[in-house]
Amino acid sequence: MIRHETRFPIKVDTELCKFLYKAWTAGWLDEYSNDHFLIKAIEGRIESFVGIEQLKENGINICGVVHENGFVDLKTFCFNFCINFSMKMSFWENHFGEANVKRFVMDQLSAGKKAYNEDTFFQALSEVSVLSFFASRCKWDEILYEPPVNSESKKNPEARFARSFQENGENEGAETLTVNIEVKSPGFPHTIHPEEKIMIPTVLLTEEGRKIIPKFCEQHQILYLEPKLLKLRDYINSACEKFSFPQKGEYNFLYINWSFRDFPSNSFLEAWSLLTNEVNGIITHPSIASSVGINPDAFTKITAIVVYTESLEGLMFSNFAHVWERRGCGPRFRMWVVDEKLRKDEMEDVSDILFKITGMNPDKSLTQYAMFDGKSRSDLEYIENCKLGTDLCSLVTQYTLRADSDI
Numbered sequence: 001m002i003r004h005e006t007r008f009p010i011k012v013d014t015e016l017c018k019f020l021y022k023a024w025t026a027g028w029l030d031e032y033s034n035d036h037f038l039i040k041a042i043e044g045r046i047e048s049f050v051g052i053e054q055l056k057e058n059g060i061n062i063c064g065v066v067h068e069n070g071f072v073d074l075k076t077f078c079f080n081f082c083i084n085f086s087m088k089m090s091f092w093e094n095h096f097g098e099a100n101v102k103r104f105v106m107d108q109l110s111a112g113k114k115a116y117n118e119d120t121f122f123q124a125l126s127e128v129s130v131l132s133f134f135a136s137r138c139k140w141d142e143i144l145y146e147p148p149v150n151s152e153s154k155k156n157p158e159a160r161f162a163r164s165f166q167e168n169g170e171n172e173g174a175e176t177l178t179v180n181i182e183v184k185s186p187g188f189p190h191t192i193h194p195e196e197k198i199m200i201p202t203v204l205l206t207e208e209g210r211k212i213i214p215k216f217c218e219q220h221q222i223l224y225l226e227p228k229l230l231k232l233r234d235y236i237n238s239a240c241e242k243f244s245f246p247q248k249g250e251y252n253f254l255y256i257n258w259s260f261r262d263f264p265s266n267s268f269l270e271a272w273s274l275l276t277n278e279v280n281g282i283i284t285h286p287s288i289a290s291s292v293g294i295n296p297d298a299f300t301k302i303t304a305i306v307v308y309t310e311s312l313e314g315l316m317f318s319n320f321a322h323v324w325e326r327r328g329c330g331p332r333f334r335m336w337v338v339d340e341k342l343r344k345d346e347m348e349d350v351s352d353i354l355f356k357i358t359g360m361n362p363d364k365s366l367t368q369y370a371m372f373d374g375k376s377r378s379d380l381e382y383i384e385n386c387k388l389g390t391d392l393c394s395l396v397t398q399y400t401l402r403a404d405s406d407i
Contacts, residue, residue: 051122147180150242161181196221
């Protein structure tokens with residue numbers, strides 16, 4: 001039997017799940033796989049999903065979704081996810097129009113349809129979260145889904161938001177504030193390492209270092225993980241292709257959801273250090289950027305890059321605001337302003353336009369040589385791992401690629 005011919009499974013007032021009820025009964029979900037996260041959530045049969053362990057660690061559990069023993073009541077999660085996701089998509093429909101939302105649901109959110117890929121679905125959810133946040137920031141005069149921004153490209157960013165300026169200041173002479181948004185998200189690691197010591201270098205290594213450090217890790221029973229440098233490069237180049245050179249009053253933002261990596265809670269610091277470290281950050285050193293294949297136009301086309309980490313509650317509520325939860329190293333995001341003059345003005349409070357647009361202040365660069373998790377189970381093991389981590393960082397420092405001498 002075709003899915004839309006079956007009864008909508010969620011037994012609740014239809015108004016609470018108005019959008020999902022419509023999508024189900026109108027046949028928008030007919031080609032979805034039975035293994036699709038959304039279908040399983042609607043039918044209340046999610047037992048686990050890729051990345052749940054990372055997401056559990058990424059927030060402060062303010063709503064008590066994760067119990068003391070680490071247990072997650074997935075029945076309750078399914079119900080709350082469906083209600084909140086349905087409301088967000090109704091919100092989308094009001095702003096982007098039914099035709100665009102139907103296309104998004106049937107083509108992108110379906111994540112391969114019968115050839116379902118859960119990573120693709122979570123990438124689409126990142127769009128829902130970020131674009132919903134922006135749509136609610138203020139009363140926009142114009143909101144466009146996948147607008148043709150760059151006349152020289154057939155590819156479009158996720159959305160454009162525009163409104164008339166109500167004040168001058170740093171945007172004097174501009175009649176309209178225009179914000180273009182691109183959202184990217186790498187896939188989850190499908191193999192987790194709960195018992196193994198792991199490390200990721202978060203700077204670029206010399207050719208010799210790329211041989212010596214993995215060998216050191218092997219000798220000390222550490223699992224060496226390659227940093228996703230090329231993934232960052234590809235995201236930057238993709239955004240660069242979709243954006244045009246910004247005009248007065250126009251801002252281009254690239255959001256990267258780095259939730260799904262091997263270091264829960266602080267996973268986004270891997271990407272942040274690779275991007276901004278003072279030794280060879282790929283967005284702070286044009287020579288390094290060129291050496292790894294970043295389009296030089298990125299330095300003028302992209303206004304700012306935001307790297308963030310999603311939490312389980314953020315996923316359940318489809319609410320980007322959860323990235324402001326503070327845990328460990330502070331909020332779950334960092335923003336790098338690529339435009340050098342604008343970055344200086346924002347840091348010195350000469351300008352606050354980016355804060356008004358994003359709710360974020362720009363951050364300083366992070367020079368972090370490696371991320372290491374020794375999985376300590378005793379005080380003695382903790383001491384041993386501290387020594388091992390120090391030795392490892394010293395080795396990474398020794399074999400770090402130097403922007404001024406190694407290219």
